[in-house]
Amino acid sequence: MSQMAPSLVELAGRFGISTAYQDWSGRWVDVPEGTLIAALAALGVDAADEAQRNAARIAHDRAHWARPLPPTILGQPGTQTTFWVHVTHGQPAEVSIELEDGSVRTGIRQVDNFTPPFDLDGRLVGEASFVLPDDLPLGYHRVHLRSGDDEADAAVIVTPPWLGVPERLGARRTWGLATQLYSVRSRQSWGVGDLTDLVDLAVWSASVHGAGFVLVNPLHAAGPTAPMEPSPYLPTSRRFVNPLYLRVEAIPEFAQLSKRTRVRRLRDGVQKQAAAQDSIDRDAAWTAKREALQLIFAVPRTAGRELAFAAYCRREGAALDDFATWCALAEKYGADWHEWPESVRHPGSAGVAKFVKKHSAAIDFHRWLQWQLDEQLAAAQTQAVSAGMPLGVVHDLAVGVHPDGADAWALQDALALGVSAGAPPDEFNQLGQDWSQPPWRPDRLDELEYQPFRALIRGVLRHAGGVRIDHIIGLFRLWWIPQGMAPTEGTYVRYNHEAMIGIVALEAYRAMALVVGEDLGTVEPWVRDYLRARGVLGTSILWFELDRDGTGGPLPAERWREYCLSSVTTHDLPPTAGYLANEHVRLRDSLGLLTRPVEQELASAEAEQAAWLAELRRVGLLSKHADEEQTVLALHRYLGRTPSRLLGLALTDAVGDKRTQNQPGTTDEYPNWRVPLSAPDGKPMLLEDVFTDRRANTLAEAMRTQS
Numbered sequence: 001m002s003q004m005a006p007s008l009v010e011l012a013g014r015f016g017i018s019t020a021y022q023d024w025s026g027r028w029v030d031v032p033e034g035t036l037i038a039a040l041a042a043l044g045v046d047a048a049d050e051a052q053r054n055a056a057r058i059a060h061d062r063a064h065w066a067r068p069l070p071p072t073i074l075g076q077p078g079t080q081t082t083f084w085v086h087v088t089h090g091q092p093a094e095v096s097i098e099l100e101d102g103s104v105r106t107g108i109r110q111v112d113n114f115t116p117p118f119d120l121d122g123r124l125v126g127e128a129s130f131v132l133p134d135d136l137p138l139g140y141h142r143v144h145l146r147s148g149d150d151e152a153d154a155a156v157i158v159t160p161p162w163l164g165v166p167e168r169l170g171a172r173r174t175w176g177l178a179t180q181l182y183s184v185r186s187r188q189s190w191g192v193g194d195l196t197d198l199v200d201l202a203v204w205s206a207s208v209h210g211a212g213f214v215l216v217n218p219l220h221a222a223g224p225t226a227p228m229e230p231s232p233y234l235p236t237s238r239r240f241v242n243p244l245y246l247r248v249e250a251i252p253e254f255a256q257l258s259k260r261t262r263v264r265r266l267r268d269g270v271q272k273q274a275a276a277q278d279s280i281d282r283d284a285a286w287t288a289k290r291e292a293l294q295l296i297f298a299v300p301r302t303a304g305r306e307l308a309f310a311a312y313c314r315r316e317g318a319a320l321d322d323f324a325t326w327c328a329l330a331e332k333y334g335a336d337w338h339e340w341p342e343s344v345r346h347p348g349s350a351g352v353a354k355f356v357k358k359h360s361a362a363i364d365f366h367r368w369l370q371w372q373l374d375e376q377l378a379a380a381q382t383q384a385v386s387a388g389m390p391l392g393v394v395h396d397l398a399v400g401v402h403p404d405g406a407d408a409w410a411l412q413d414a415l416a417l418g419v420s421a422g423a424p425p426d427e428f429n430q431l432g433q434d435w436s437q438p439p440w441r442p443d444r445l446d447e448l449e450y451q452p453f454r455a456l457i458r459g460v461l462r463h464a465g466g467v468r469i470d471h472i473i474g475l476f477r478l479w480w481i482p483q484g485m486a487p488t489e490g491t492y493v494r495y496n497h498e499a500m501i502g503i504v505a506l507e508a509y510r511a512m513a514l515v516v517g518e519d520l521g522t523v524e525p526w527v528r529d530y531l532r533a534r535g536v537l538g539t540s541i542l543w544f545e546l547d548r549d550g551t552g553g554p555l556p557a558e559r560w561r562e563y564c565l566s567s568v569t570t571h572d573l574p575p576t577a578g579y580l581a582n583e584h585v586r587l588r589d590s591l592g593l594l595t596r597p598v599e600q601e602l603a604s605a606e607a608e609q610a611a612w613l614a615e616l617r618r619v620g621l622l623s624k625h626a627d628e629e630q631t632v633l634a635l636h637r638y639l640g641r642t643p644s645r646l647l648g649l650a651l652t653d654a655v656g657d658k659r660t661q662n663q664p665g666t667t668d669e670y671p672n673w674r675v676p677l678s679a680p681d682g683k684p685m686l687l688e689d690v691f692t693d694r695r696a697n698t699l700a701e702a703m704r705t706q707s
Contacts, residue, residue, distance in 0.1 A: 004033055007053040012036045014060055015043055016442060016494035018477070024426040024522045031491040038482030039491060042416040043441060065118040065125045068145055068152035071447045073132065074498055075158045081132040082111060087147035089117040089124035094146040097132070097156060100139040108133070108143075132156065138506060140454075155449035159502030160509045163535035164563075165645060166465070168512075169390045174212025175647040175703040176394065177205050177654070180571060180661050181216050181245065182232070182280055183677045184651065186687040189247070190267050191274035191285040195376040196247035197687055201651075202384035202393065204691050209700040210707060213391035213465060214384065215648060217571070218398045219245055219377075223335040223405060224290075224327050224366070228282040230673040231662075233398045233470065234437065236335070236405030239459050240323050241373040244282060248292045250379075251372055253299040263292045278684075279674040293372075297365055312371045319410070319455060321356075322347050324366035326406035328359050336404035347410050377463040384465075391465030391514065397456075399471045400437030411452055414444040419480045422487050423471075426521050429664050430595040432479075432487025439478050442495045450503055457504055461511040468565070472517030472536070475500040476527050497527075501534055516565045516646070520544060532563055540566040540644065542635060543579070543608070554615040557641035567648030568635045571661045575650060576632045577680065578658035580609060593665050629656065629695065633702060640706030649703050654696040656680035 009019050017039045020030050037047050046052040068086050075081040087093045095108040113129035141156040184193035184201060198216060205211035220235030221242045222228045228244070229236070248254060248263060257263065270288040274281065301309065313320060325347070326337070333340045343351025356363060377393075384392035400421050401407040408415060415438040422434040445453060460467050469475070476497040481490035508515045516537045519528055528538060538561055545555040560566060568576050574583040582605050589598040613631070616622035619641060622634040632653060639647045652661070656679065662672045676684040680695075690696050 004030075004036075005050070005053075007050060007057075008033065008036055008047060011040065011045070011047055011053050011056055011060075014057075015040060015045065016477075017480075018492040018494070021424070021492055023424060032489055035482055035485065035489055035491050038485070039419060039480050039493060042419040042480070042482075043443060061118070062120065065120050068147075068150070069143065069154040071154055072449050072496075072499060073143060073154060073156045074502055075132045075134075075136055075156060076161045076502075077136065077138065077158065078134055078161070080134050082129050083132065083143075084113065085128050085130060085145050085147075086125050087128065087145075087150070089126035091126075091147045093128050093130075095130050096144045097136070098142045098144060098153075099137065100141055105133060105136075132158075138509065157450070157499070157502065157506070159506045161534070163505040163508055163515060165514050165537075166391070166512050169212070169514075169645075173645045173647065173707055174390060175649060175707045176211050176213035176215055176389075176391070177201065177651050177700075178215040178567065178571075178648045179217070179651040180232075180673070180677075181219070182282070182673070183661070183675060184687050184690075185274065185676060185684070188249070189687075190289050191270045192244055192280060192282060193687070194245050194247045195373075195380050196250055198245075198393070199380050199383045200687060201690075202380070202389060203387040205700060206384065206387040206389045208691075209697070210388070210704040211700070212389050212707065213394045213646070214389070215394045215468060215565075216396060218396045218470075220398055220401075221323070221406065222282075223330055223402070224286075225330055225335045226283040226287070228286055229402060230280070230282060232396075232673060234402050234435070235398055235407075236326075236402050237323055237407045238398055238401055239319055239407065239456055240370050241377065243293065243369040243373060244286050244289065246289070246293065246369070246372055246376060248289060248296065250376060251293075251296050252305065253296050253301060256299050257296055259295050263295065266292050275684075278676075279671050280676055282674075293369065294365070297368055309368065309371050312374060313367055316370070320367055320370060321363075322410040323370070323406050324363045325352060325356055326409050327366040328362040329355065330406075331362065332359075337409040338404060345409075346412070374463070381463040381465070389465070393464050394466040394468060394514075394516070395460050395464045396468045397460050397470060399435060399474055400439060403436055403438050408438055414441055414448060414452055415439065416441045416480070419482050421474065422479050422481045422490060423521060424479050424490065425488060429593075431593065431665060432490070433664055434481050434487045439474075439480060439493070440495070442493065446496065446499070450499055453500060454503055454507065457507040458511075461507055461513050464511065464513055466514040466516060467508070468516040468518060468539075469504070470518050471521070472519055472531070473521070473523050473527055475504075476524070476530075497530070501531070501536065505534055505536070520570075532561075535563070537646065538564045540564045540642075541570050541573075542566070542568045542612070542638070543573070553611045556615075557619070557638055558643070560642035560644055562643040562645060564642075564644040565646040565648055566639050566642055566644035567650065568632075568639065569650055569653060571650075572664050574660040575652035575657045576635060577628055577653070577656050578660065580628055580631060581658065582606070583658060583660065587660060587663055587670070588665075591663065591666055591669050593663075632656070633699060636699060637702055637706065640702075647703060647706060649699060651677065651690070651696075654699045655685055655690060655693055656695050657685075658682070 040047040045056045073083045097105040109131045115127040117124040117126045136158045145152045181193040186197045202214045218232040221237040221240040223236045266288040381392045421437045421439040425432040477492040477494045479490045480493045518539045547555045585601045616634045659675045663670045679685045
């Protein structure tokens with residue numbers, strides 16, 4: 001870093017942009033100067049030369065001193081938090097706190113602050129410090145400042161210091177199925193697994209095998225036009241849900257539909273088409289389902305149902321309006337809002353208001369779809385819990401959203417333009433990853449009092465017993481990749497993890513839910529310690545659990561983490577049967593994703609597996625001549641030797657599926673997120689067949705006995 005301009009290093013530091021980082025092998029890497037300049041530009045800071053950097057530094061100082069209060073103040077019960085206020089030098093400062101329930105606290109204690117005043121255009125601005133009371137209740141409050149004739153206010157967020165697991169789970173641990181819902185088709189679904197299928201899967205695993213939860217892929221909304229984005233991790237919106245998952249016949253108004261025969265013909269047609277294909281066809285399923293949903297939407301609703309719909313719309317407010325409007329605009333102009341007429345590229349424009357007035361019925365249809373999803377999600381959670389699950393449905397929260405989609409349009413002022421989120425190279429993805437998702441701007445989140453993030457977490461937990469947050473380390477620092485650069489040329493940008501993890505904990509506490517953080521990949525060691533200290537569970541994947549401080553071989557079960565969701569595999573690896581056959585190596589080789597010869601990769605994979613098989617034999621779980629099915633069973637029984645509070649069984653493992661659901665680093669080179677649940681012979685398997693499958697019942701019962 002000695003050759004980099006000190007002014008650029010200093011400016012990057014002010015905005016939380018890393019100028020160097022430690023890669024997965026422990027080597028320190030200097031960030032290219034062009035990357036820093038591009039990252040600063042994404043934050044609205046010009047820094048190409050010394051003059052721009054000096055101007056940016058001055059502007060940054062002025063913005064700080066011009067602000068009467070921090071935009072967001074964080075606190076925890078039992079902890080005294082000091083915050084600053086800015087007033088005209090020498091003027092008194094009166095501070096009070098308005099609690100969430102409307103009551104007011106006065107007499108907020110002031111403490112010494114000897115910071116010299118700042119000359120802001122000839123006005124000396126002084127800084128004073130106050131202390132939040134340590135007995136504030138959890139919640140979202142406001143601090144009010146009065147100084148002379150000037151008044152200001154800001155958010156105060158008091159978060160739980162510890163989350164842990166819900167009381168209803170107690171000290172015991174539990175197990176659950178992990179499933180990619182779209183792939184789990186039944187005889188009644190429309191070529192894609194839906195929310196009724198989720199209910200049936202939950203009830204079977206809970207009532208027959210004592211499962212405590214079912215972990216489902218992100219159900220976030222995709223664009224309503226073809227081609228529908230297949231990746232659940234690249235949604236158009238994380239706040240709302242994909243209507244592809246609706247069970248048409250479960251909508252109450254279906255019973256009053258005079259054209260039920262037409263709906264059944266639509267379903268039969270898409271089912272026949274699905275049976276003839278080897279992959280999930282979302283476009284065909286949505287085309288048929290959308291027509292059916294339009295027919296039901298036209299059915300008159302009872303007075304009570306109209307009241308319920310209106311109440312839902314009021315609760316969701318402007319966010320629902322924006323999402324529904326984007327959907328209607330996308331149907332008219334296409335799914336990339338950057339290509340729309342200039343007049344409708346911003347949700348607050350006069351052109352959008354005019355469009356809303358003209359297309360109210362189309363917009364209302366998309367509001368109605370989300371209402372139906374809300375009702376079916378609520379029913380899924382209720383029935384899962386009624387079947388005996390202490391947690392029920394655990395939802396998955398994706399890292400970000402599609403750059404052309406609804407959230408990117410509605411929240412464009414809070415997102416960083418000119419960069420995308422991703423991951424640096426690691427042992428498994430040696431070229432790095434570019435997820436093409438616009439990241440949050442940390443500064444804008446703070447200015448917005450984290451309102452968009454609060455709403456996001458609250459929404460995903462509304463009908464859930466928990467949430468798995470994909471790439472939770474992105475709430476600490478996120479890998480930003482400037483447009484036109486490779487993933488290897490990115491850098492980390494830091495976020496206020498105290499705020500973001502605190503909000504997650506607060507919303508989960510209020511929902512009586514738990515939080516699982518997917519903390520795999522390149523993670524600073526202190527981050528896992530911090531998450532553990534806040535009561536957020538981590539993630540352990542058997543193949544990645546190695547004794548890195550000792551032999552380098554398998555980490556003995558007794559040394560695994562307690563506050564963790566542990567499983568053998570994950571959706572970015574082949575199911576265990578495929579992994580044992582080294583499908584992950586052969587697939588990456590065929591796609592050109594390896595950075596060393598395939599023979600070396602195979603040798604490394606075989607050595608890794610040999611070490612795990614030796615560990616299974618050491619603890620008496622595997623015989624010398626065990627076959628593939630017995631090995632898969634032994635690997636899952638090994639999870640029972642760990643202290644982990646949650647154990648996961650991938651549904652693909654339960655049925656002996658071998659095909660990978662997703663290969664990172666690819667889009668259409670491999671049918672990512674389009675692989676139907678299949679039997680060991682590769683033939684698609686319906687949900688009803690899972691319930692009677694010998695292998696699935698054996699594995700599920702093995703998981704029950706370990707809970």
